[in-house]
Amino acid sequence: MPATLRNLAQRLGMMAHSFPGGVHPEQHKVSGATAIEVNALAPVHILPMKQHIGAPCSALVNIGDRVLRGQKIAKSEGYVSVPIHAPTSGRVVKIEEHPIAHPSGMGMPSIFIETDGDDAVDQTLEPISDWLNADPAILRERARMCGLAGLGGAVFPTFIKLVRDQRFPIETVILNGIECEPWLTSDHRLMTESATEILIGMRMIKHMVGATAGLIAIEDNKPKAIAAMREAVAAVNDLNDVRVVELPTRYPQGSEKQLIYTLTGREVPAGKLPMHVGIICQNVGTTKALYDAIALGEPLTERVVTVSGDALPRPANLLVRLGTPARLLFARQGLEDFTGLQIVHGGPMMGERLKGPDIPVVKSTNGLLALSANAMAAAHTVEQPCIRCGHCSEACPISLTPNLLADQCRSDQFDKAADYQLFDCIECGCCSYVCPSNIPLVHYFRYGKGQIALTRREQAFAEASRQRSESRDARIEREKAEKAARRSRVRQTHAPKPDTSKPETAKTDNATATNSSNTANTKPEEHS
């Protein structure tokens, strides 16, 4: 629908708020009716040292150590970080680089745990059954300790969002059950099968942040999940504080900012978080994990993964321990030969295409797709010149002008691109999806963002170098002056005139050039 018509409809109250643009890709939700199956333990689990947005973890275990399920094996370094836990009991066999789900195909240091089959559980964490009366700070610490990160795919550490801040009182908790990516059905199945747990999890979030209202947003292509959630809400909703909202299917409705706008009409200001407009948004999978962490005392060691794709004989939703190699999951569903196939981690609109199936399942793995070359070919054919049709601008959910941005990125006009708000791009892929010229617009944006980040790093480095160089020059200058002063003192036996400018320079120099002041064998002389 054209933007203006939509605005009109909104103003007349015929429609709720609706973000601009968006697309309707083919759904392919073939595994939607398949119940979640529990995947068997893998012989070896591989745990990359970073499974969230933020700083990587450092290992707490050594080769040969025996670990239990749920035992913390890597601790977080820095605030934006969460620890990693052993997915099952076994022995640490090695710690070395292993490929991860990253477009570069580069590896990451990972802990390899050889499964012993006992699946013995580490029971240090007690369930917090009376969570309703617990201190929110304790619950928050539990979320951090249990390694919770957004399971929708962005893996932002969950505990950071679960905060009470007087300046930004949270009114509404939004549960994101949109799952707008094609193929993926893990949230769909989770909502259908664990509606009650999710609802309790949401209550916990509400308690933690002090919110009064709760919304569970589900797209209308998941009627079973809607029914299940409604049933669960009806069964326990004595306060009438939680509502299930059915939204018309549109990609990228599941994107946090778009969802918030659709449900509340509020925009998260650029560079701010949803909490700044009184909202917290959590994925249903994360909410279920929060329930497990608090009510059962279980750290995050497993998640639901949709294994699907047009090249996979038996698409399924699997409950998988973290660290399970993707190859085993594909094999379980009947796919062994990967020649000519494309493996995608996540959904087709935003997921990474992998070099091969030899990556472990991590916290962000909401889906693993095996696509035939034909299914991918339409998106990756020869790029043709832009005919400026403007379809990308229409499809952009945040109202950027993608074709102009791509021109700027292509011709290295990065300042201009930043000026055109390149960094607000959420890389949802709508522009590339609709482009009649098959321009990989998102790829250009990623290139541009990378180049700008590189330039900024280089500039910061150059600025630091310049300061070091200047302080060094100042120091050399001062040493020369001192030497000259000493020489003149030796030559003239009269009392030297005090040099007034000296103490000042010495002071600034000591502060900036501590590295080398001791090495350059010039201790500032005692001086009257």
Added chain:
Amino acid sequence: MTEIALTLLSAVLVNNFVLTKFLGICPFLGTSSKVETAVGMSFAVMFVMTLASTASWLVQQYVLIPLDLLYLQTIFFILIIASLVQFIEMMIHKTSPVLYQGLGIFLPLITTNCAVLGVAILNVQQDQTFLTSALFGAGAAMGFALVLILFAGLRERIEIAPAPIAFKGSPLALITAGMMSLAFMGFSGLVKI
């Protein structure tokens, strides 16, 4: 009132100095590679052109004609323009070093921008009054500014086009300027003065 508007319109669109009289082509091509520079150049030229046309009118009326020195017209006008250009050059150097650097040689070259002298001479030839000569100068300057800024926008776009090597840069700019000129011919006859 109508006459003022028509004079302005005529100078801006119908008798555009660059695209229909083909005056001031040198800075038109030289300072149009970036919109920002073009805007700076436009303001500089507007300043010089408006003041030059009024000052030259005054000199013509109160110095040259009474003293019967019409043969010194060109020298006097150039003197006025040169002083104004010097003035604005110092001003820009002080206020905007980047613009100063961007305009480079074209800033002092406003002196020899034939459009400026053209306006001054056309003014006295057409027996304009003080007001109309000021308006004519301002209008001509606005016309220059308009096409210069439009052209700079276009050039920023063709800069990144994969044009054949033979046409890349100035040739393509000239072709584009030619097409603009053709388009501006559509205005011909719009204002009959």
Added chain:
Amino acid sequence: MPLIMLSSPHAHGGDSIRMTMFTVVIALLPASIFSVYLFGWLAVLMIVTCMGVALITEAICLALMRRPLTTLLDNSAALTGLFLALTLPAATPWWMAVLGSVFAIVLGKQVYGGLGYNIFNPALSARVILLISFPLNMTTWIIPMSVQMGATHGGMDLYDLSQCLTLFFGGFDALPAVAQHGLDAISMASPLGHVKTAATLGISAPAALASYHYHLLDAFLGFEAGSLGETSALALLIGGIFLLARHSITWHIPFSYLGTVALLAAISSTIAPNQFTSPMFNLFAGGLMLCAFFMATDPVSSPVTPVGQIVFGIGCGVITWSIRSFGGYPEGAMFSVLLMNCAVPLIDHYCRPRVYGYAKEKPEQ
């Protein structure tokens, strides 16, 4: 083996340039067929020549630049040829049609690096080059068959291939009728031209139209003199609505363009009915419909953003109406589109929509 970086998304909606261009060709079918009805073989000759020469020129250019010839299949060159043909008078001699097509492809498009990089609408720039170079030929409107059937005076049989070939390849002088009675024997003025000429003679607009036997319905259906494809507002409207329905164009440019012309004409003709023509006359006359639905909406040379497109349309409307009402040329639609093409980069820059998360006044830095 190095991994070729393939960025998400890994799905595509299936649109292609070829289909986009083909949709426009389809949308031009009603106008093209109607032009054949009006101008017989001349229309066929013109369309075939322009499209053929456009394709050949494009192929030569691509070969010279060592670029893949597969680009020919994107239908854009053929479309440019068709566009040009539809803007030319039926009596244009073959060599002008060829020249125009070459201009359109070479100067209008390929010197800029091919499809997507041109600044001006290629067909329109060629049309304007021809108009300024050969004003007589470009303003001589042959009497359409529909008018001839109703009237008693001379003209030529446009459904007769041999006569058309003579005119097309030999020019006016080759026709015996022209040799005897001059150009008037086969040509007539277009409504806009008639009004403009009358105005210079001091005849008021309504009087001029009366002497022209002007009927609004005829103008709407297209039974009047003019370029091949511009006469029938109805056929062009059908094509335009098809484009709108297929989402090839958005409503912004045509509506703001036509709306501005209509509004200005309405105001001016109410104030001074003797000097200005009515909005309906303006909407159906000349190349306005063709330009509004097909030329101004040419994606490459028009703005990308909705607000920009509205600004673009308004600009086109103001210029078209001004040239028609005050200018030296009877028709300003083509000039207006070319003039606004110049402003597209600036419009694109200043009319960007508000990005999500930025307050309406000024983005916080």
Added chain:
Amino acid sequence: MTGLLYALASLGAFALLAGLVLAIAQKMFHVEGDPMVDKIDAMLPQTQCGQCGYPGCKPYATAIAGGEAEVNHCVPGGERTMLQIADLMGVEPKAVEEEAAAPRLAFVREDECIGCTLCIKACPVDAIIGAPKQYHTVIADHCTGCELCVEPCPVDCIDMVTKPELLEHWSWPLPDTRRSQLAHERREQHAGHA
């Protein structure tokens, strides 16, 4: 004769007037120093390597702003820096003569180091630490890779090593625009198998 007199007088008077106005303007708009130097200096990579022929980045920036140096002498900055400076200065870009090598770091083989402090004195950015008669170490995060410490070392124990590529610093390359990316890869795969 009077005509000539009038002409000379009026022209002279007018020139004087103009000169006066300009002299006042000169005072009013007097520019201290050259603001361009800092702008250019900010664009240079601050390696202080001296490969441009000037003793550091700032002197080179001064030379460019003064019109004494070309814009293309900064080797570590490469083409990008050259283009930025050319853009700022409004001059035609010129190709950088030397290809910048991949970013490198100095690395001291500590068991060979004799602790002479010569490299420490050579380092323009104080990126080497150590005391006399003790091992010296390069602070990797501070090293600009200028190689100025390599030459002074009497025992040649300083190596230039390639900077390790970090996953966090990885960025997308420009897309391969000319052909179908998938088809291209399939072709490569084919070639690999054969």
